[in-house]
Amino acid sequence: MVDENIGKKWGDTTFGGFKYPTGRDVGWKTGARWLEGKRKDDGAEGLWRIGDKLYDLSKWIRNHPGGSEWLTLTEGTDITEAFEAHHITLLAEKLLPNFYIRDAVTPRSSPLTFKPDGFYRKFKGRVREALKDVDIHTSARSTNFIADFLFIVTLALCVKAAIAPSWLMIVASGIFLTWTAIVGHNFLHQRDTFRMYYMDLSLMSSREWRIMHILSHHLYTNTIIDLEITIHEPIFYLLPRKDKSLITRYFSWIYFPLVYCIIYFLHAIRRVYSIFWEFGGPELRDAVPLLIPTLMCLVAPPSSALVTYLKIIVVASFHFGVAGLHAAHQHPEIYHDGDVRRKDMDFGLAQVDTVRDRLEIEASTFLVLTNFGSHTLHHLLPTIDHTYLHLCQPAFEQTCKEFGVSTETWPIWKMWWGFFKQLENIQPNKIESTR
Structure with missing residues (x-):
């Protein structure tokens, strides 16, 4: 095959x-x-x-x-x-x-x-029991509150930045904008709701993300079918291939801040292309990215407001790159296509082999929602609201123990440096993963 x-x-x-x-x-x-x-x-x-x-x-x-x-x-x-x-x-x-x-x-x-x-079917059976008293088809009230709060604060900060531009307001606006987009990602996995369009505020497309992130990355993580792996090429080569150039292996340490600053702009270009040349025209959600710059232009001269808006997008994009690309998947000790895979090709085992959770992020629901936290459970149970995932932890630990899988979490710094080590890596792991 x-x-x-x-x-x-x-x-x-x-x-x-x-x-x-x-x-x-x-x-x-x-x-x-x-x-x-x-x-x-x-x-x-x-x-x-x-x-x-x-x-x-x-x-x-x-x-x-x-x-x-x-x-x-x-x-x-x-x-x-x-x-x-x-x-x-x-x-x-x-x-x-x-x-x-x-x-x-x-x-x-x-x-x-x-x-x-x-592994996966046994785990899901235990999850059904763990969540029997929870309406798993709707998001938690606390999640909704955090998402709506971030949305409102983001709009307020952006308007304030337009009226009185300062780097303090611009940085705060950018951080809150990306937090709002990441929380929107939680709803993107679930049944349709207006909150999933919070992601569109960032210029990224919720429709594109349902394909690229959910149907591709979530299901075929760190493989040649994972669009989130291949879409970064040739800027970043994340699979352990021997034909990586010296530039992509070693100079990424220098140019990665620039790449992170333009992630949202690249998504915007891809969004416009897809709207008119692939999807046959715009939808209502394609107007969502215009909300923030429109509000800013209503309270300040358009030229000044748009310059401030572009600065906010740069900051927000950089923050997204830091939060997203270093979140859970990139480290030479984590499975990437080309490494020796387990003999057991169970979907659940394939997921846990490609993910590591960060110890510090698991400390609060807010950090989990705004930093792609509880990542292993989220990959196993993508439609379950992040607020409910902790209820599934005992089922996860029990199943992992049964199948001899480690539930170790890593510190943030290990995931951060692991990203660059993976960019440098050209040698596939020859040992079958034990997580």
Whole structure:
């Protein structure tokens, strides 16, 4: 199932059994192009593939409890991992036979498994029991309060910065803007809600993020199918490939601050391109990024307000780069495609091998919500509100103990330096992961 040219391109790498994805090496990567590649690779025949069966969910789109976008985006692809990770209860599994069409004729392009006695299925069963008294389909009131508070404060700070520009106000505005966007990411994983559009305030696209972050990164973390890995190339090469240049290996220490400062601008360019050349036009959420600069222009001369706004975006973008790229996945001791993978290809084990939690961030719900905290549990249970994840910790520890998996957390500094060590790394790990 591995492309015969992989060895020629990347050297002695294994790619964990994934089919080499169509469009992997194109220069301009977008969520829509990633989905286009999956439609060619997944053998779904224009339907929705789960395991080795094909389903027609077209009549369910309007009734889908999570919102229609999840099904419209994934039509024609293999959604096995998404189906398993996004449905904690057994209701969806019971409804699925009603939409069965026929068996698939080609093997799955992903080697990940969901065996009844495997890590992930056992863990989910324990989670259902742990969350039996919680409405897992809605966000917690405390999460909503924090998100709305950050949104209001961000608007107020940006308006204040427009009226009386100072670097203190600009930096505060940028930090709160990114905090608001990151909290919006919590809602992006769940059923449609207006709070998921808090992410759009930052110029990033909630629609693009549902593809790039949720359907790609969350399900195929640190693999060649992970768009959050490949989209940074050639600026950052995060997989252990032998053809990394000396510039990307060693000079990233010098140019990374500049890259972080323009992340939001690069997302804005990609957003505009996708709106008009891939998605067929704008949606209402595409007006959300205009809210802050419009308010600033109403209280100050437009030229001055826009200059201040651009400074806020630079600060916010830098903060997002620091919070996001160093959050949980990049360190030579963490599994990356090309390293030796476990013999057990269980989805849950694949997730825990690619994530580490930061000790200091787990200290409070606010830090968890604004800094991509509780990252391991979030990858295992992406639709569960971050505020409820601590309820699942005993189930996680019990399952990890049963399967011999470490639950060690790392200090922030180790994850920070690990990012640069991974950029330098060209040697795949030869030892099977034990977390």
